[in-house]
Amino acid sequence: MNFVLAAGGTGGHMIPAHALAAELKRRGHGVMLLTDARGAKIPALFEDVPVHILPAGRLSKTPWGLLKGMRAVMAGRREAKGLYAKHKPHAVVGFGGYPAFPALLAASALGIPTVLHEQNAVLGRVNRLLAGKAKAIATANERVERMKARDRGKVVLVGNPVRDSIVRLGELPFPAFDDVAPLKLLVTGGSQGATVLGQVVPEGLGALNEGLRHRLQVVQQCRPDDIERVRETYKRLGIPAELSTYLQDMDAKLGEAHLMIGRAGASTIAELTAAGRPAILVPLPIATDDHQTANARELARAGGARMIPQPQFTPAALARQIEALADDPEALSNAASRALSVGRPRAAQDLADLVERIGEGEAPTLVGRVQSEQPAIGFAPAGAAA
Incomplete structure (x- = not known):
């Protein structure tokens, strides 16, 4: 046909x-x-x-x-x-x-x-x-x-529907993580990017306790207008970060990540639940009919994500959420399993x-x-x- x-x-x-x-x-x-x-x-x-x-x-x-x-x-x-x-x-x-x-x-x-x-x-x-x-x-x-x-x-x-390469991630074990391993973060604002992530995430990571901050490995998607400013912020904070305006190899980046920080677009939610990756979600407040908050609700209720409304998305709030997850190595793995449980x-x-x-x-x-x-x-x- x-x-x-x-x-x-x-x-x-x-x-x-x-x-x-x-x-x-x-x-x-x-x-x-x-x-x-x-x-x-x-x-x-x-x-x-x-x-x-x-x-x-x-x-x-x-x-x-x-x-x-x-x-x-x-x-x-x-x-x-x-x-x-x-x-x-x-x-x-x-x-x-x-x-x-x-x-x-x-x-x-x-x-x-x-x-x-x-x-x-x-x-x-x-x-x-x-x-x-x-x-x-x-x-x-x-x-x-x-x-x-x-x-x-x-x-x-x-x-x-998501790409086959994303679905296959859900069939693999969650990346190993303990109290000495690197913490691999993926930061993405969806296909259009998100300036607020470039403003808040680097400063939030800089506010982490010293032991955790030195274990970070960050991959972040930025808007073209923001990328140089974000690069300078990470350089000032001494945090290694791989920055780009578009993540063409999203499957590889998501497969390596322990935690995603980003918007709550429908494709993001579908990829997280298909791959089994925990997230800190910041719904776009001006999305039509506030649909990103609705998108994130099922994943948050299942325990696979933590949702922070953008007005409360501050460096200090982000640092608290990351430390709560990273201080208990099983917390990330459990959240990954709960994300996978609501995937299709x-x-x-x-x-x-x-x-x-x-x-x-x-x-x-x-x-x-x-x-x-x-x-x-x-x-x-x-x-x-x-």
Whole structure:
């Protein structure tokens, strides 16, 4: 079969789409990606998949902004319809973000079935607009806020797909750590970076007790505008740190880490739980519908992460949390196990199963309660009673 994947231009949308594309290609299907210019520039994704950039606009609240956005959306819709005439997709899968909007509108206009994937614990704006037309809504969380009652019957819990190399980390032992071993930290603000991490983390590490501070090994992703300032701070504090603006080898860096410090984007949460790595999470306070706080909640409740709201994220608060974990070598290992316990490493396979069924014309029906370790998805033939 042929499938079109439509994703917005951030890593949070693009990474799960990339993981699904890899799984569908393994099964012998044709895959095309529709995105925007930002998405097409993210390194190491969709290198063996045709990528097409669609016009897309944000639907702002001002009359002029709304008109301008709708013009771009309708131009993207026309272009997508032309692509579908050639590619002939059996289904179109949307991963959220405004660049996915015209691709999914075009599919609905042509009677092509659509599947939405929601990575966050709050249904995104584009997915909310399109949920009524979708054949199925695949979610990464058991509870998703802002979901209309009429659409709940379409929901299938699959998890958030991550790359195979991340999943394999969860099958390996947690890196050895004791009271003399180096403490390896990974600091990342997601694909867009986070200035607050560059401001707080180096000073927080500098506030650790001397014995722990001298055992640190730090890998940190920085925004391009911040990297030189952060480098100078680490140099002043005498803490060795490897800095970059983009972590292309995230799987290797995460595999070596004892602890991650960063934002609570959906892909970050999925990678932490698939790999089994504990974290100190600082949700982005201006995220739409505060979805990063909702994302972090399940992992924090399970004991796999500690969540610090950004107003309370100070060097002293960070140092206290790190010392509490590092002073008890078993604490990190236990937190890693708890993170792994809420992971859904089969998310890519289960989402691929779902979109294949939709592409074949079958209607998805959730059977029983989906278990987080090994999701069970059942389907009823098209036309069967719900």
